[in-house]
Amino acid sequence: MQAETKHFGQKQTKVAPKVLAEMYTAVTNLLKAEKEEWERNPIPGFVAEPTENEDGTKNWMSNIFHPNIGSTRYLQIPRLVLEPKFLAPKMDIRMILLAIQHILQYPDLALRARANAAAFDLFLTNRLCYNDRIARQAHRLR
Known part of the structure; x- marks a missing residue:
């Protein structure tokens, strides 16, 4: 009813x-x-585990330095990913995580996707420094 x-x-x-x-x-x-x-x-190399806060509680959210991730930890999804031909009803968690992994590896540099100006600028102006910072961040989050 x-x-x-x-x-x-x-x-x-x-x-x-x-x-x-x-x-x-x-x-x-x-x-x-x-x-x-x-x-x-499993997806090789993919880790999804929480960090532990000082008070012993678990934290699934980390501050991530990335052009498409804002200070409130939201991920700006590229328009292509939001198109109906990409978002199929049968899209499972594995496919969603692979899409997010792709976005993290290949940032969307369109003007509307700039969620983190500092990461965006560093990505464009000094790729070696950006890659080094991302590698240190990934090591810290493991």
Whole structure:
């Protein structure tokens, strides 16, 4: 059973609790299957582990020096990645992580993608210094 409601001028659909439970179960099962596949077939060299804060809590977010990553730790996604032909319904976590890895390795230098001016300028003006800083950052985050 679905009922339409208005929210801030946009149409939203309310979904029955049973349907939500079924969706939750389906998504949970999909994520479990993707995790198992990840464990069987990991991306070589890819590490996703939290750092530990001084108080013992875990931190999944690190400050990353990169032209497409802003001070609030958001990643400016290139327009190509947001196009429907790239974002397929069957895109799994592995494909998303490979896309992010590609963006990190090959920054989007379009004007609208400049999330970090200092990283952008260093990338363009002194690639050796930029690469050295990125290598030190990667070593620190391992």
